[in-house]
Amino acid sequence: MHDHLLRFLVYFSFSSSCSMVMRFNQEGVAIEVAEAVVGALKGELAATAVNTPMVPAEVLTELALFVTLSDKTWQTGSATGWRWKCVVINLVNADFTAKQRGLRITEEHILLDGSPENPLELIQVQIANVESKFATAISDSGEIKVEGRVKDRKPHLTMIGSFGVDASMEGSLILCRQADQPGMIGSVGNILGEENVNVSFMSVGRITPRKQAVMTIGVDEEPNKEALKMIGEIPAVEEFVFLKL
Helix, strand or coil: CCCHHHHHHHHHHHHCCHHHHEEEEEEEEHHHHHHHHHHCCCCCCCCCCCCCCCCCCHHHHHHHHHHHHHHHHHHHHHHHCCCCCCCCCCCCCCCHHHHHHCCCCCCCCCCCCCCCCCCCCCEEECCCCCCCCCCCHHHCCEEEEEEEECCCCEEEEEECEEEEEEEECCCCEEEEEEECCCCHHHHHHHHHHHHHCCCEEEEEECCCCCCCCEEEEEEEECCCHHHHHHCCCCCEEEEEEEEEC
C-alpha cells in the first residue's frame, strides 16, 4: 500500500510540473525514482541518486559488500560503548539521526594503490568521548577503535582496540579479554556446551604470549544470563561482552 502511494505521489509531482507531451517519459522516470526511494527507505543500497551518474551493476555488487562491512563494523564499535534508543539507521536518515544526537560525521579520502579485485583494504571505526563497557576496545589514543575487512565476501572483524582478531561479523559474538593461559578455550566452551549453545567458531588474538589475549566466539544461539555470568566468573576472564549483530 505504501509503495503504491509513494509511486503515485512521485508520479503526480513529475506530471504536474511538466508538459503532457512528456507524460510517458515522466511516468517511467517517476516509477524509477519511486522504486529507488522505497528501496533506500528499506535500507537497501540505491543504484542511483538525484543528479549523480548511474553505478554499474558489477560495481554496485562489490560496493554492497563494503556497505555491509561498514554497518557491521559500526555496530560492533558502538555496541562496546553505549546504546541508543532503538532506531533504524539507513542511508537516508543517517546524517539527520547523527545531528539529532550531537554526533559529527567526518570523511577522509586517502588514495591507495588498490586493484579492481581489492579496491578497499579495510574499514576502521573510531568513537571518541564515550565510556566503554568493553575496555579492550579502547586504543592507545583513548578512543574506541575497531577494524573490519571483507573476507570470502563476508564482513570480518580484524581488530578491536590494539588486539588483532579474526571473527565473522554475522550472527552473535562473545568477546572475552583474558589471561593468555592454557585451558581457556575449553573452559568457555564447556559452559556454552552445558547450556546447549552451539559454537560456530572460536579464535584468539594476543600481542605477547602469556600476557593478555582476546577470544572471539561465534554462537548460533544467544546464551542465557546464567551462562554469561559463569563466563564472567572464570578467574582468568578480565572482561567480556556479548554482541548481537
